[in-house]
Amino acid sequence: MTINFSKRTASVxxxxxxxxxWIELQRLTPLFKDHDVTFISNKSFLDSKVNGSKYYNVPDANKDQKFNLIKCFCMVFVRVAVLRPGVIITTGAAPGLMGIVIGRIFGAKTIWIDSIANVEKLSLSGRIATKIADRVYTQWSHLSTGKIVYSGNLL
Structure with a gap:
């Protein structure tokens, strides 16, 4: 089997x-209806929640699970390299940030939407995303700045 790394096989x-x-990301799915969307998350049973879209599972990882972070990064890297999406959108956390970083390398437009749970300040991943992502959104108006955009919330 030959993989064409220059061909985009997912638009989103x-x-x-x-x-x-995941719940916040699922609330965005109406925006994807006219696009070929592929999902990545860290629980295999979520494949039943994507209504026929492609789904890939990656290991659960956080800053306290160093080995899983490396495995997760490698798996996200391979998916982005093969799929070559035009847009990567994430609501967090670690796998989403990895997708944003890798997406920038491959020329994808990148969008970070910080969780509504982050009332006082952006999450650690969200703060990192402000330095990397093309667009960063908050769900709280008082957290918006020039780089961080408020456009409402997903709940």
Whole structure:
């Protein structure tokens, strides 16, 4: 089998960790209806939640699970390299940030939407994303700045 790394096979790559991040990402799915979307998350059973879209599972990882962070990064890297999405959108956390970093390397437009749970300040991943992503959104108006955009919330 030959892989054509220059061909885009997904127009949108949507990435989120399980829980609130995944729920918020799922609330965005009406925006994807006219696009070929592929999902990545960290629980295999979520493949039943993507309505026929492609789904890939990556290891659950956080700053306290160094080995899983490396495995997750490698798996996200391969998916982005093969899929070559035009846009990567994420509601967090670690796999989404990895997708944003890798997406920039491959020329994808990148969008970070910080979780509504972050009322006082952006998440650590969100603060890192402000330095990397093309667009960063907050769900709280008082957290918006020149680089961080408020456009409402997903709940």
């Amino acid at each position: 790559l949507a990435i989120a960790s399980i829980g609130g991040h």
